[in-house]
Amino acid sequence: MSSFGFGLLCLISFTLPVPILAWLDRVRSKR
Amino acid sequence: MYAGHYAAGLAIKASQPKAPTWALLLGVGLLDVLFGIFVMLGVEHVTVTPGVSPGFSLDFIDWSHSLAMSLVWAVLFASFFWRSGRAVALAVGFAVFSHFLLDWPMHPADLAVWPHSSVHIGMGLWKTLPVGWWWVELAFILAGCTYYAARSRRLGTFGGRAYWACAVVVVLHVVNSPWLAVAK
Numbered sequence: 001m002s003s004f005g006f007g008l009l010c011l012i013s014f015t016l017p018v019p020i021l022a023w024l025d026r027v028r029s030k031r
Numbered sequence: 032m033y034a035g036h037y038a039a040g041l042a043i044k045a046s047q048p049k050a051p052t053w054a055l056l057l058g059v060g061l062l063d064v065l066f067g068i069f070v071m072l073g074v075e076h077v078t079v080t081p082g083v084s085p086g087f088s089l090d091f092i093d094w095s096h097s098l099a100m101s102l103v104w105a106v107l108f109a110s111f112f113w114r115s116g117r118a119v120a121l122a123v124g125f126a127v128f129s130h131f132l133l134d135w136p137m138h139p140a141d142l143a144v145w146p147h148s149s150v151h152i153g154m155g156l157w158k159t160l161p162v163g164w165w166w167v168e169l170a171f172i173l174a175g176c177t178y179y180a181a182r183s184r185r186l187g188t189f190g191g192r193a194y195w196a197c198a199v200v201v202v203l204h205v206v207n208s209p210w211l212a213v214a215k
Contacts, residue, residue: 003070003078004071006070006079008067011067014036014060014061014067017037019053021056022053024199025041025189025191025193025196026052026192028191
C-alpha cells in the first residue's frame with residue numbers, strides 16, 4: 001500500500017464511523 | 032489506537048450529554064483525520080511495514096500528533112463550540128486532546144513534543160506487545176462502553192441504541208486486530 005493510500009484509508013476510517021455512531025446515539029422523541 | 036478513541040468519545044458523551052455526539056466522535060479522531068490529509072498532501076510521512084507490528088512506521092507526524100499541536104487542534108476545534116457553553120466546549124476540546132493521551136501508551140517514541148522537536152515520546156505497547164496491545168485496548172473499550180451504556184440507561188437523554196453503538200466500536204476493534212488489519 002502506498003503512503004497516499006494509507007492516508008486515504010486513515011481519513012475514511014476516522015470519518016465513516018462518526019455518522020453511524022451519532023445516529024445510534026440518538027434518542028427518538030416520545031409522541 | 033483506533034476503536035479505543037471512539038470508546039473515549041462515547042464515555043465523554045456520557046459525562047457531558049449536552050455536547051453534540053458527532054462533535055465528540057469527530058473530535059476524538061480529529062488528529063488522525065488531519066494525519067490522513069497531511070499524508071496525502073505529503074506534509075507528513077508514513078511507511079507501510081508488512082509483518083512488523085503495527086504494520087506501519089510513522090516517520091513524521093508532528094503537525095497532526097505532537098503534544099503542542101494536539102493542544103492547538105483541541106483549542107481550535109473547541110472554539111467552534113464556545114457558544115454552546117463552557118462545559119460543552121471543554122468536553123469537545125478534551126475529546127480532541129484525548130487522542131494524544133490514548134496514543135501515548137500505544138505509539139513507539141514517534142510523538143513529538145512540538146513540530147520538529149528532537150524530543151519524541153511514546154510508551155510503545157505496539158512494539159513491546161505486538162498482540163497484547165489489542166487486549167489492552169479492548170479492556171479500555173469495554174470500560175468506556177460500559178460507562179456509556181450505564182449512563183445512557185440512567186439518564187435516557189442519549190444512547191438510544193447504546194448497545195448497538197458499543198457493538199459497532201467492538202467490531203471496529205476486531206477489524207483492526209493484528210489478525211485482520213488491512214495494514215498489518
